Amino acid sequence: MKSLWDQQEAQQYENDPLAMRVYTSRLLGRDPSLVMHGGGNTSLKMKVTNLFGEEEDILYVKGSGWDLATIEAPGFAPVRLSVLEKMATLEALTDSRMVSVQRSAMIDPNAPNPSVEAILHAILPFTYVDHTHADAVVAISNTPDGEARIHELYGEKVLIIPYVMPGFILSKEIYNRLQEVDITQYEGMILLNHGVFSFANDARTSYERMIELVDMAEQYLQREDALQIVESEGEEDLTRLAQLRKAVSELRGGAVVARLNNSSKARGFSSLPEISDIALRGTLTPDHVIRTKPKPLMLGFGAEEELQGLLKNYVDGYQAYFERNTDGSLTCLEPSPRWAVWKGHGTVSFGRSEKEAMIIHDINEHTMEAIQWAEHLGRWETISEKDLFDMEYWELEQAKLKKKGKGSPLQGKIVLVTGAASGIGRACVEVFAAQGAVVAALDISPCVCKQERPGVLGLHCDVTDADALKKAVEQTVRHFGGLDIVVSNAGNFPPSRSLENMESDIWEKSMRLNLFSHQYLLSACIPYLKEGVEPAVIVVASKNVPAPGPGASAYSVAKAGLTQLSRVAALELARYQIRVNTLHPNAVFDTGIWTDDVLQARAAHYGISVQEYKTNNLLKVEIQSKDVAELAALLASPAFAKTTGAQIPIDGGNERVI
Numbered sequence: 001m002k003s004l005w006d007q008q009e010a011q012q013y014e015n016d017p018l019a020m021r022v023y024t025s026r027l028l029g030r031d032p033s034l035v036m037h038g039g040g041n042t043s044l045k046m047k048v049t050n051l052f053g054e055e056e057d058i059l060y061v062k063g064s065g066w067d068l069a070t071i072e073a074p075g076f077a078p079v080r081l082s083v084l085e086k087m088a089t090l091e092a093l094t095d096s097r098m099v100s101v102q103r104s105a106m107i108d109p110n111a112p113n114p115s116v117e118a119i120l121h122a123i124l125p126f127t128y129v130d131h132t133h134a135d136a137v138v139a140i141s142n143t144p145d146g147e148a149r150i151h152e153l154y155g156e157k158v159l160i161i162p163y164v165m166p167g168f169i170l171s172k173e174i175y176n177r178l179q180e181v182d183i184t185q186y187e188g189m190i191l192l193n194h195g196v197f198s199f200a201n202d203a204r205t206s207y208e209r210m211i212e213l214v215d216m217a218e219q220y221l222q223r224e225d226a227l228q229i230v231e232s233e234g235e236e237d238l239t240r241l242a243q244l245r246k247a248v249s250e251l252r253g254g255a256v257v258a259r260l261n262n263s264s265k266a267r268g269f270s271s272l273p274e275i276s277d278i279a280l281r282g283t284l285t286p287d288h289v290i291r292t293k294p295k296p297l298m299l300g301f302g303a304e305e306e307l308q309g310l311l312k313n314y315v316d317g318y319q320a321y322f323e324r325n326t327d328g329s330l331t332c333l334e335p336s337p338r339w340a341v342w343k344g345h346g347t348v349s350f351g352r353s354e355k356e357a358m359i360i361h362d363i364n365e366h367t368m369e370a371i372q373w374a375e376h377l378g379r380w381e382t383i384s385e386k387d388l389f390d391m392e393y394w395e396l397e398q399a400k401l402k403k404k405g406k407g408s409p410l411q412g413k414i415v416l417v418t419g420a421a422s423g424i425g426r427a428c429v430e431v432f433a434a435q436g437a438v439v440a441a442l443d444i445s446p447c448v449c450k451q452e453r454p455g456v457l458g459l460h461c462d463v464t465d466a467d468a469l470k471k472a473v474e475q476t477v478r479h480f481g482g483l484d485i486v487v488s489n490a491g492n493f494p495p496s497r498s499l500e501n502m503e504s505d506i507w508e509k510s511m512r513l514n515l516f517s518h519q520y521l522l523s524a525c526i527p528y529l530k531e532g533v534e535p536a537v538i539v540v541a542s543k544n545v546p547a548p549g550p551g552a553s554a555y556s557v558a559k560a561g562l563t564q565l566s567r568v569a570a571l572e573l574a575r576y577q578i579r580v581n582t583l584h585p586n587a588v589f590d591t592g593i594w595t596d597d598v599l600q601a602r603a604a605h606y607g608i609s610v611q612e613y614k615t616n617n618l619l620k621v622e623i624q625s626k627d628v629a630e631l632a633a634l635l636a637s638p639a640f641a642k643t644t645g646a647q648i649p650i651d652g653g654n655e656r657v658i
Contacts, residue, residue: 079118095395137214284370421445
């Protein structure tokens with residue numbers, strides 16, 4: 001591990017201690033082997049002049065919900081140091097009360113809640129304090145002789161603290177130790193099975209002490225020849241992945257994203273001879289249990305495995321774990337697995353959003369390596385089951401259960417949209433993503449790959465190429481774990497031609513895109529929709545189906561064929577509980593084909609204004625792409641759970657259609 005300190009960059013913060021605190025915090029946050037997804041915390045002590053001109057000693061400590069990799073000055077909660085120091089002298093204090101008192105001692109009521117380790121930061125007599133969950137250090141301590149190895153490694157450089165539950169009791173334990181030792185004689189502190197503290201009166205020294213302590217641990221692992229990681233190759237089974245994801249979704253009571261990690265390292269880990277034992281021994285650090293639960297689901301280790309049976313056994317085991325450890329006052333958490341070890345295939349992480357699944361995925365990436373390092377040192381061994389339980393059922397986590405909302409009915413759903421770079425397709429991506437779904441956005445335009453919205457996978461694909469389309473569908477399943485909703489939207493409006501003057505290439509291109517591609521899409525998606533959660537297909541056709549116009553035969557005939565295709569699909573797929581419904585939009589003017597020049601020309605042709613032309617329907621309303629997208633999302637929701645084979649106009653009321 002190398003220091004990332006850049007003197008030229010750091011100079012601009014020399015006269016601003018809080019800006020310097022932000023800088024070195026971000027240096028730590030850049031390395032996921034130190035902290036991940038909100039883990040770790042940092043602090044700064046400084047004097048602040050209040051409204052009355054009085055100086056107060058304030059602790060700026062990382063606030064809840066902020067990540068060290070991206071933290072900014074508002075992410076540090078300013079708390080009166082004197083209050084935190086007094087709290088440390090109390091004999092007992094519940095963590096919920098601690099959080100409340102810390103909040104009341106803040107000088108900025110709009111700042112985030114202070115870290116639960118704020119008291120610990122306060123009682124360390126240094127200006128800068130850094131805390132990480134360094135993989136290498138924790139892996140060494142997660143062995144039967146971990147404490148002895150840490151002593152051997154660091155000697156008198158660090159104060160070693162046996163594992164104690166985070167929160168007030170940890171702060172109290174360290175407060176008591178500080179009455180016995182001179183902490184200024186140490187460069188840091190190791191919390192066994194938990195993490196590392198470094199400290200100093202200047203930011204650079206505190207940061208570089210952290211880097212040195214972790215580097216020493218990494219070098220120790222290297223000297224012990226413990227950094228070997230098993231890698232292997234294997235086959236993939238996307239249908240089985242979709243089945244697993246559906247079974248976990250049903251157990252959890254809502255759709256989940258299932259993130260497959262089939263890297264050579266993950267496959268190697270899942271193929272270890274002793275994996276059925278070591279994967280069940282606990283988490284890398286105690287706080288990970290809140291994300292991952294104590295154990296993964298073990299998949300592929302029996303000759304005749306049945307998913308429902310495996311999941312029932314997992315739930316039974318989790319509930320037994322709860323009963324063994326509860327004091328009778330706790331509420332059992334939702335018991336479905338948060339990740340699985342899939343023998344020969346890697347690991348799968350489950351989350352109600354892509355973000356949640358990715359956090360678990362990242363935690364598992366680091367855990368897989370740390371387990372193998374510890375095994376090379378003798379044995380992977382974490383904190384006790386009771387300690388893990390106490391962390392998972394921490395009173396602060398129980399309090400969060402009361403605040404959880406129900407969420408959108410589309411939360412966790414996996415959606416595929418074609419023609420997604422513009423117009424109706426783009427609006428569908430935005431509307432579905434805004435309602436909690438993850439979306440694969442397909443388009444022939446490469447710009448579709450430049451997606452900035454979380455949970456959206458942009459895929460460059462020519463939907464008239466059946467092989468390319470099949471690969472895009474497989475990539476969607478591989479990335480998100482399955483497929484629930486298909487918005488079959490891709491299309492174009494070919495040049496107007498009479499039947500007598502129709503060029504064959506115009507006719508054929510319209511058929512390939514406006515009809516054939518939709519059949520290719522259905523063919524590729526149906527095997528995964530069969531394993532979907534409340535699966536649905538929404539076909540975007542046209543008002544030209546019930547009310548065609550002269551000169552639009554290439555478009556109207558293709559869209560009529562597409563409508564017939566969707567009707568047949570509704571008949572065939574109902575047995576699998578896959579709903580298929582069709583939308584018939586008309587005059588959607590915020591799409592690429594309706595330029596200002598075209599709109600003005602069409603309005604002039606009818607002798608009306610552009611606005612009158614846009615609202616030339618019975619309801620006198622303008623139809624926009626978002627309107628069509630919102631109706632598509634509604635069709636995919638439980639509101640239409642008992643509707644299939646329907647054809648729904650969205651045109652403001654068209655006299656010819658009616």
